[in-house]
Amino acid sequence: MKIGIIGSGNMGGQIGRLWGLAGHEVMFSSRNPQKLLPLIDDLEAGQVGTVANAIEFGEVILLAINYWTIKEAIEPLRNSDKIIIDLTNPYKWSEKEGLERVIEEDTSGAETLHAELKTSVIIKAFSSHSADALAKHHSNPRISVLYTCNKKEGKTVAETLIKDRDIYVCFMEKDRTWTKPINLGDPVNTSANEGVPSISPDGKYMFFGREEQDGTGNIYWVSTEIIEQVRPAD
Ligand SMILES: NC(=O)c1ccc[n+]([C@@H]2O[C@H](COP(=O)([O-])OP(=O)(O)OC[C@H]3O[C@@H](n4cnc5c(N)ncnc54)[C@H](OP(=O)(O)O)[C@@H]3O)[C@@H](O)[C@H]2O)c1
Numbered sequence: 001m002k003i004g005i006i007g008s009g010n011m012g013g014q015i016g017r018l019w020g021l022a023g024h025e026v027m028f029s030s031r032n033p034q035k036l037l038p039l040i041d042d043l044e045a046g047q048v049g050t051v052a053n054a055i056e057f058g059e060v061i062l063l064a065i066n067y068w069t070i071k072e073a074i075e076p077l078r079n080s081d082k083i084i085i086d087l088t089n090p091y092k093w094s095e096k097e098g099l100e101r102v103i104e105e106d107t108s109g110a111e112t113l114h115a116e117l118k119t120s121v122i123i124k125a126f127s128s129h130s131a132d133a134l135a136k137h138h139s140n141p142r143i144s145v146l147y148t149c150n151k152k153e154g155k156t157v158a159e160t161l162i163k164d165r166d167i168y169v170c171f172m173e174k175d176r177t178w179t180k181p182i183n184l185g186d187p188v189n190t191s192a193n194e195g196v197p198s199i200s201p202d203g204k205y206m207f208f209g210r211e212e213q214d215g216t217g218n219i220y221w222v223s224t225e226i227i228e229q230v231r232p233a234d
Contacts, residue, residue: 001161004058004082005029006051006073008036010131011087012064018134020046022164023183029054042180051076058082060157067109068092068102074116083157086113087126114150121154123147125162156213165193167208169227182230188222199224 001024005016008028013036020026020043028036033048040046047057055061055076063086065073070088077084090109091099103112110124125147126134137143147158166189168181183189188208197208206224211217 001025001157002057002059003027003161004054004056004061006054006061006063007065008039008048009064011126011134012062013039014131014134015062015064015087015126016046017043018137019161019164020044021168021181021183022166023189024161024164025057027054027057055080055082060085060161063088063113066092070113071116074113077117077120079119083121083123083154084113084117085123085125085158085161086110087124089127110148121149121151121157123149123154123158125158160213163193163211165195167194167197169230171231179232182232184226184230188220188226 003016003019003024003026005012005026005028008016008030013028016026016028017039020040023044025045026040026043027047027049028039029049029051030036031051033050036048040048049057051073060083061077063070063073063084065088067088067090086109088109090101090103090112092102093099103109109127110122114122125145129143129145133143145162147162149155149158167184169184170178170181172178188194190210192213193211195209195211197206199206204224205221206227207219207221209217209219
């Protein structure tokens with residue numbers, strides 16, 4: 001999927017990287033794009049650009065900006081066919097006042113956004129998770145992400161981007177540090193969700209599970225030679 005990230009700070013930077021590592025094409029944006037280059041260092045299909053570039057690029061747009069800038073940021077999204085994922089919370093932080101709500105108590109950030117972008121597909125997700133928790137999403141137990149969406153066509157996109165998972169491998173270097181995770185690629189990883197890998201006691205086979213989009217699942221095996229094929233050259 002092509003995803004434009006609007007607001008590449010704690011949340012946008014973290015989630016955008018997870019999607020990039022999962023094989024999606026991601027463009028991070030900033031008012032100063034050059035400072036985002038470290039975010040795409042190890043991504044195969046990562047780019048940086050201005051907010052306008054990211055909106056043009058993405059079929060899906062992640063809104064991860066400070067809430068008080070939202071009106072300005074969504075202006076180019078009016079009447080567009082982009083699918084929007086909104087994780088903003090309607091609060092601002094000040095040293096003096098702490099967390100301060102910036103909209104009335106009897107409405108919500110989601111409701112306010114829907115009123116502004118009446119024709120858009122809008123998914124609300126991730127807003128109750130901290131950036132740190134998302135970074136540790138592989139931990140056990142895995143985190144649960146609730147989402148809501150105003151139109152049926154957004155449901156598949158939301159579930160794909162929340163659940164999307166592939167199998168990666170890390171190799172130990174000579175100095176006993178680990179390489180970055182490397183995607184095992186085809187034929188292990190597909191557009192479905194792969195996980196729970198285990199190696200047979202003789203080291204010859206890797207077994208893994210795959211959950212299809214329709215919720216059905218199965219167990220598969222491949223020769224562990226597939227792991228050697230992605231080992232980086234010395
Ligand atoms: N932090 C969390 O753990 C957490 C958890 C759940 C939800 N949230 C929500 O997520 C949203 C982002 O929080 P955050 O902690 O990621 O904030 P952050 O680290 O401050 O990042 C916000 C980004 O928004 C960009 N931005 C600011 N003004 C902008 C404008 N006028 N146009 C375009 N981009 C603009 C900034 O990018 P540039 O300065 O580079 O342009 C900045 O990198 C907030 O609504 C927050 O309530 C945060």
